Amino acid sequence: MGRVVAAHNEHRRSVPAAAAGTERPGEHAGTVALAAHGLVKSFAGAPALSGVDLTVSGGTIHALLGGNGSGKSTLIKCLAGVYQADAGTISIHGENLPARQVTPRRARAAGLRFVHQDLGLFDSLSVAENFALDAGFPTNPLHGIRWRELQNRVDGLLAHYAIAVRATDRLGSLRPSQKTMVAVARALADQQESEYTLLLDEPTASLAEDESRELMAALRSRANHGQTIVLVTHRFREIEEVADHVTVLRDGIVAGGGPVADTSIAAIVDMMSGASLTAGSAGVEAALRTPAPPAQGAGARSPLFEGRDLSRFPLSDVNLSVASGEIVGLAGLAGSGRSTVLRAIFGDTALTGGSMSLDGAPHEPSSPADAVRSGVVFVPENRHRDAAFLDLGVRENASATVIGRYWRRLVMNLRMERDETHRLLADHSVRADGIEIPISRLSGGNQQKVILARWLRRKPRLLLLDEPTQGVDVTSRRDIYRSLRDIAAQGCGVLVASSDLDELAELCDRILVLVEGHIVADLDPADTGRSALAAAVMAADHTPVHLRKDQKTNG
Numbered sequence: 001m002g003r004v005v006a007a008h009n010e011h012r013r014s015v016p017a018a019a020a021g022t023e024r025p026g027e028h029a030g031t032v033a034l035a036a037h038g039l040v041k042s043f044a045g046a047p048a049l050s051g052v053d054l055t056v057s058g059g060t061i062h063a064l065l066g067g068n069g070s071g072k073s074t075l076i077k078c079l080a081g082v083y084q085a086d087a088g089t090i091s092i093h094g095e096n097l098p099a100r101q102v103t104p105r106r107a108r109a110a111g112l113r114f115v116h117q118d119l120g121l122f123d124s125l126s127v128a129e130n131f132a133l134d135a136g137f138p139t140n141p142l143h144g145i146r147w148r149e150l151q152n153r154v155d156g157l158l159a160h161y162a163i164a165v166r167a168t169d170r171l172g173s174l175r176p177s178q179k180t181m182v183a184v185a186r187a188l189a190d191q192q193e194s195e196y197t198l199l200l201d202e203p204t205a206s207l208a209e210d211e212s213r214e215l216m217a218a219l220r221s222r223a224n225h226g227q228t229i230v231l232v233t234h235r236f237r238e239i240e241e242v243a244d245h246v247t248v249l250r251d252g253i254v255a256g257g258g259p260v261a262d263t264s265i266a267a268i269v270d271m272m273s274g275a276s277l278t279a280g281s282a283g284v285e286a287a288l289r290t291p292a293p294p295a296q297g298a299g300a301r302s303p304l305f306e307g308r309d310l311s312r313f314p315l316s317d318v319n320l321s322v323a324s325g326e327i328v329g330l331a332g333l334a335g336s337g338r339s340t341v342l343r344a345i346f347g348d349t350a351l352t353g354g355s356m357s358l359d360g361a362p363h364e365p366s367s368p369a370d371a372v373r374s375g376v377v378f379v380p381e382n383r384h385r386d387a388a389f390l391d392l393g394v395r396e397n398a399s400a401t402v403i404g405r406y407w408r409r410l411v412m413n414l415r416m417e418r419d420e421t422h423r424l425l426a427d428h429s430v431r432a433d434g435i436e437i438p439i440s441r442l443s444g445g446n447q448q449k450v451i452l453a454r455w456l457r458r459k460p461r462l463l464l465l466d467e468p469t470q471g472v473d474v475t476s477r478r479d480i481y482r483s484l485r486d487i488a489a490q491g492c493g494v495l496v497a498s499s500d501l502d503e504l505a506e507l508c509d510r511i512l513v514l515v516e517g518h519i520v521a522d523l524d525p526a527d528t529g530r531s532a533l534a535a536a537v538m539a540a541d542h543t544p545v546h547l548r549k550d551q552k553t554n555g
């Protein structure tokens with residue numbers, strides 16, 4: 001029996017009754033809620049979808065998978081009417097529409113609800129105002145806005161989805177995970193109206209494990225009550241846990257799919273990558289599950305970075321070190337302080353206490369530029385806000401960290417820059433329709449790969465990463481892990497924060513667990529079971545536990 005089957009059935013037993021709701025067959029089970037036939041979409045002659053068929057049964061969760069640039073977001077946007085497909089038909093709850101004529105208004109009227117990757121929220125507005133932009137503001141007979149009513153309603157929804165923010169909070173003050181939860185809650189706000197299909201484009205990309213599980217449980221509960229859901233994801237665990245059907249896209253066509261219970265992970269990976277790229281299903285599954293060898297030099301490391309008694313809300317007296325050639329993971333729930341640690345080391349957040357050193361000398365960066373000068377670089381979580389120059393081309397984005405090397409006196413060596421960019425994109429398996437197009441036209445995962453690649457080429461002494469493989473497909477993820485191990489093997493220290501515990505277990509030499517600003521565990525992934533790691537992350541008390549090689553766990 002494949003892993004998917006086992007875990008799938010296990011989930012049906014393990015979802016808590018409160019989360020899963022009362023089980024009853026979906027009202028629309030057996031009917032087709034959403035179908036697409038022969039969808040075709042090209043961008044400036046380059047095909048993104050080449051005749052895609054999709055059939056989604058009512059009351060089911062249908063996972064949509066595919067490698068970076070395979071066409072998932074384009075398909076979702078064509079269904080949403082954000083893009084008009086060039087050809088094909090879309091049938092929504094039995095209503096047939098030529099795909100060319102689908103507009104956002106028609107898609108909505110027909111019963112589709114979307115949460116896109118860019119969430120569609122406004123940082124400068126309050127959470128309540130963001131809800132109201134979608135559903136409208138309640139007004140009194142004189143057309144004044146009934147703020148109290150709006151806030152009460154939104155606070156009720158936030159409580160319902162266990163989102164720890166208030167309706168009056170400014171959206172910009174929320175963490176990315178909280179913003180995603182707000183967008184999901186907003187899309188589901190009118191879920192009591194039955195005939196809706198909810199389409200979510202990587203809703204858990206920036207969510208920590210507990211939040212993502214909560215969301216998955218909530219989605220499963222909705223599906224059990226008849227809600228139809230299409231879920232775009234790169235995370236196999238989510239498919240295992242909640243999906244009923246899976247469709248796999250590759251290069252703009254449907255590469256395969258079927259009921260999740262009958263489909264193994266290895267088969268899905270084969271569909272994603274093309275059988276010719278894999279050495280057979282069993283080999284692929286084993287490769288995905290087998291950690292790659294540790295970075296060279298592990299075991300004989302010299303201290304590189306040390307932080308002592310670091311404080312800055314929510315951090316409290318945090319001590320940590322990263323050795324030369326070591327990959328250290330930072331695990332913790334959203335709000336535990338993971339990003340604050342990284343930003344403090346990068347000079348983007350001032351500490352209120354403690355001290356840092358790099359190679360034995362004080363490390364007191366007054367700004368990110370200062371940190372970069374001393375060899376510390378940071379790949380942040382939110383690439384749209386913090387990392388990518390969206391209006392610039394792929395070439396400029398890829399060269400931004402090393403631009404000086406192409407200038408000789410006042411002349412720019414464009415040919416050298418172009419050649420190196422082509423090589424960089426090939427090395428990092430970036431799929432781009434040329435290097436001169438704006439980076440915003442790349443798929444999300446390919447943007448992430450370009451940003452990571454450009455920092456790696458600076459050959460930093462200490463590399464800080466926040467959610468490095470968010471939105472990156474499974475095969476590219478392994479390429480990224482390989483790049484990180486290579487750079488560690490050259491003596492770079494790597495500190496990586498991730499909400500994906502499997503990622504940390506596979507990638508890191510050591511994992512530090514942060515709970516509410518305290519480091520509560522220093523774990524050796526080779527000796528720590530997955531459940532012990534998860535338990536440490538969820539720990540409510542701050543008693544430090546040190547589970548290194550000399551103190552093995554049974555977890």
Ligand SMILES: Nc1ncnc2c1ncn2[C@@H]1O[C@H](COP(=O)(O)OP(=O)(O)OP(=O)(O)O)[C@@H](O)[C@H]1O
Binds near residue numbers: 047067073431443473
């Ligand atoms: N607005 C656009 N202009 C030009 N090309 C685009 C545009 N949007 C998508 N593409 C191209 O269409 C192809 C499919 O991209 P899409 O974003 O649908 O992939 P995806 O499967 O969602 O990838 P990811 O997992 O990385 O988000 C890619 O080659 C991409 O570069």
